[in-house]
Amino acid sequence: xxxxxxxxxxxxxxxxxxxxxxxxxxxxxxxxxxxxxxxxxxxxxxxxxxxxxxxxxxxxxxxxxxxxxxxxxxxxxxxxxxxxxxxxxxxxxxxxxxxxxxxxxxxxxxxxxxxxxxxxxxxxxxxxxxxxxxxxxxxxxxxxxxxxxxxxxxxxxxxxxxxxxxxxxxxxxxxxxxxxxxxxxxxxxxxxxxxxxxxxxxxxxxxxxxxxxxxxxxxxxxxxxxxxxxxxxxxxxxxxxxxxxxxxxxxxxxxxxxxxxxxxxxxxxxxxxxxxxxxxxxxxxxxxxxxxxxxxxxxxxxxxxxxxxxx
Amino acid sequence: xxxxxxxxxxxxxxxxxxxxxxxxxxxxxxxxxxxxxxxxxxxxxxxxxxxxxxxxxxxxxxxxxxxxxxxxxxxxxxxxxxxxxxxxxxxxxxxxxxxxxxxxxxxxxxxxxxxxxxxxxxxxxxxxxxxxxxxxxxxxxxxxxxxxxxxxxxxxxxxxxxxxxxxxxxxxxxxxxxxxxxxxxxxxxxxxxxxxxxxxxxxxxxxxxxxxxxxxxxxxxxxxxxxxxxxxxxxxxxxxxxxxxxxxxxxxxxxxxxxxxxxxxxxxxxxxxxxxxxxxxxxxxxxxxxxxxxxxxxxxxxxxxxxxxxxxxxxxxxxxxxxxxxxxxxxxxxxxxxxxxxxxxxxxxxxxxxxxxxxxxxxxxxxxxxxxxxxxxx
Numbered sequence: 200x201x202x203x204x205x206x207x208x209x210x211x212x213x214x215x216x217x218x219x220x221x222x223x224x225x226x227x228x229x230x231x232x233x234x235x236x237x238x239x240x241x242x243x244x245x246x247x248x249x250x251x252x253x254x255x256x257x258x259x260x261x262x263x264x265x266x267x268x269x270x271x272x273x274x275x276x277x278x279x280x281x282x283x284x285x286x287x288x289x290x291x292x293x294x295x296x297x298x299x300x301x302x303x304x305x306x307x308x309x310x311x312x313x314x315x316x317x318x319x320x321x322x323x324x325x326x327x328x329x330x331x332x333x334x335x336x337x338x339x340x341x342x343x344x345x346x347x348x349x350x351x352x353x354x355x356x357x358x359x360x361x362x363x364x365x366x367x368x369x370x371x372x373x374x375x376x377x378x379x380x381x382x383x384x385x386x387x388x389x390x391x392x393x394x395x396x397x398x399x400x401x402x403x404x405x406x407x408x409x410x411x412x413x414x415x416x417x418x419x420x421x422x423x424x425x426x427x428x429x430x431x432x433x434x435x436x437x438x439x440x441x442x443x444x445x446x447x448x449x450x451x452x453x454x455x456x457x458x459x460x461x462x463x464x465x466x467x468x469x470x471x472x473x474x475x476x477x478x479x480x481x482x483x484x485x486x487x488x489x490x491x492x493x494x495x496x497x498x499x500x501x502x503x504x505x506x507x508x509x510x
Numbered sequence: 511x512x513x514x515x516x517x518x519x520x521x522x523x524x525x526x527x528x529x530x531x532x533x534x535x536x537x538x539x540x541x542x543x544x545x546x547x548x549x550x551x552x553x554x555x556x557x558x559x560x561x562x563x564x565x566x567x568x569x570x571x572x573x574x575x576x577x578x579x580x581x582x583x584x585x586x587x588x589x590x591x592x593x594x595x596x597x598x599x600x601x602x603x604x605x606x607x608x609x610x611x612x613x614x615x616x617x618x619x620x621x622x623x624x625x626x627x628x629x630x631x632x633x634x635x636x637x638x639x640x641x642x643x644x645x646x647x648x649x650x651x652x653x654x655x656x657x658x659x660x661x662x663x664x665x666x667x668x669x670x671x672x673x674x675x676x677x678x679x680x681x682x683x684x685x686x687x688x689x690x691x692x693x694x695x696x697x698x699x700x701x702x703x704x705x706x707x708x709x710x711x712x713x714x715x716x717x718x719x720x721x722x723x724x725x726x727x728x729x730x731x732x733x734x735x736x737x738x739x740x741x742x743x744x745x746x747x748x749x750x751x752x753x754x755x756x757x758x759x760x761x762x763x764x765x766x767x768x769x770x771x772x773x774x775x776x777x778x779x780x781x782x783x784x785x786x787x788x789x790x791x792x793x794x795x796x797x798x799x800x801x802x803x804x805x806x807x808x809x810x811x812x813x814x815x816x817x818x819x820x821x822x823x824x825x826x827x828x829x830x831x832x833x834x835x836x837x838x839x840x841x842x843x844x845x846x847x848x849x850x851x852x853x854x855x856x857x858x859x860x861x862x863x864x865x866x867x868x869x870x871x872x873x874x875x876x877x878x879x880x881x882x883x884x885x886x887x888x
Binding site: 226227228278279280305306307308309311312313314315316317318321354376377378497500501505 | 586
């Protein structure tokens with residue numbers, strides 16, 4: 200059975216921004232999975248015009264994604280564009296929100312779905328075992344992962360200083376075997392997005408907490424011990440950053456003492472600035488190292504491909 | 511494609527060179543560019559122009575320099591967004607190429623060629639289906655009569671600005687022109703096509719108008735036979751292609767045979783000239799369209815270029831003189847204008863034609879000599 204027609208695809212500003220950031224910082228193309236939820240929304244059209252129909256709209260909200268450089272060995276599809284269900288299952292293991300579809304981001308290409316992307320989308324949207332329930336639906340119905348988000352940068356980009364990222368959203372229709380372009384709503388905070396709060400469902404991802412008790416063999420204990428040591432070390436490092444920020448001192452900021460505490464406060468801010476500066480410097484250094492390694496890897500790759508071709 | 515190997519990763523270069531040199535049609539690479547952010551000199555994507563229905567289709571071929579072992583991806587033209595070569599209903603199951611995708615071997619240079627060939631074949635079927643779906647009775651009838659022609663291609667153009675049109679490229683005459691020319695230099699098989707364009711979707715027209723007709727040949731054929739000289743027979747009211755084509759083909763066949771026989775007439779003419787001027791310095795041995803002789807008038811030596819039209823001897827050859835002793839300010843040898851208004855009769859015997867040219871040149875050489883000395887002084 201074909202999926203019901205989506206009226207809109209919504210994505211939160213930060214999710215879109217982080218997707219684009221992932222794309223623009225990767226050295227080549229990337230692709231990955233899109234997560235979120237599909238909801239029936241009754242639009243709150245509080246207009247005097249009574250002619251507006253009150254038919255519920257179907258809205259897909261993208262709340263998260265999982266990306267990998269493409270093409271890679273960790274992909275959920277093979278080179279002919281067929282989805283490999285077992286590797287897809289493996290990727291979904293730690294995700295509790297439902298799969299809506301996938302995205303592809305490729306550099307310097309026309310913003311049209313490619314032959315390969317068509318095959319992957321067709322294959323993915325046919326897998327009803329990965330479908331998710333539609334929320335607020337009048338009768339229980341499911342939604343197959345049929346959303347495709349395409350990102351591309353223009354082919355002729357002579358201005359190296361301006362980064363253009365185009366994106367399009369599609370719903371794949373199995374009935375017509377075709378892509379249907381959908382408009383994208385970018386959700387930000389503000390009165391214009393009030394309607395979205397109705398369909399808001401928090402799905403923050405907490406790291407899996409280590410509180411299992413079963414299995415008390417020595418080896419596991421050792422493992423746990425080392426993990427605890429690591430956690431203690433991490434905590435100490437964090438505490439170092441917080442020196443001078445003790446909760447007790449904060450109470451001085453209130454009441455009659457506050458006036459005489461200005462000097463102390465300024466001192467606090469100064470320390471904070473120094474720490475931030477140190478932090479940025481170490482981030483900068485580590486990014487430089489990462490870039491260096493990436494370039495080195497690229498050179499090695501080209502060397503391999505050259506030697507393979509000359510064989 | 512001389513520079514290919516410098517800027518294109520070797521595995522892509524191998525695929526591309528094989529494709530360009532072995533594909534049965536003339537392909538063109540329109541542009542190449544790099545996907546890489548840092549190293550923009552390593553080209554791994556390109557736009558391929560593929561001849562289809564007497565026009566070109568443009569496909570972007572997307573490789574990844576970073577992962578040479580993956581098969582390339584294709585992005586088809588914006589007007590072909592419904593073309594899905596591996597998901598075509600009722601076509602032959604694409605078992606073969608699908609498999610070649612699965613065990614894509616980038617070390618095999620012929621893989622890209624096989625893929626492009628398969629995709630183009632699928633494209634032919636796709637366009638045929640689109641044209642067959644057009645709701646137009648005359649068109650349906652025309653298709654039924656010409657569909658069996660081997661190599662026929664059709665195309666449905668639909669754009670917002672222009673009304674819909676169906677274009678056919680009908681290959682004419684089942685003759686191998688390449689075999690008719692001795693020591694033929696052509697790499698691709700020479701064909702003559704009739705382009706037929708039907709406007710569709712204008713149901714309010716009571717009498718169907720004549721389709722737009724045009725003869726098209728490959729540019730190389732011009733050396734033997736100029737398609738522009740052919741006057742198409744008129745399209746009568748109520749005619750259909752099945753009536754029109756046989757007459758046209760019969761007429762064209764005669765024209766081609768005549769054009770082939772005229773090669774020998776030109777050869778005799780050059781041989782006759784050689785009796786008077788001596789061995790030619792240079793001559794076109796296959797189509798006999800050009801010959802250059804060295805001649806002298808007293809101490810003034812000059813070259814005579816003779817350009818022989820395909821309509822020879824009905825049309826007279828054009829002559830051009832080039833001095834061996836006079837140069838202009840750019841140090842290029844001084845040349846005369848193209849002379850084609852000297853005494854001529856197509857009814858003369860060939861040796862007489864050569865003689866009359868020789869006589870004419872004796873006088874013309876003096877004029878040209880004067881022109882040269884003046885030209886050099888300036």
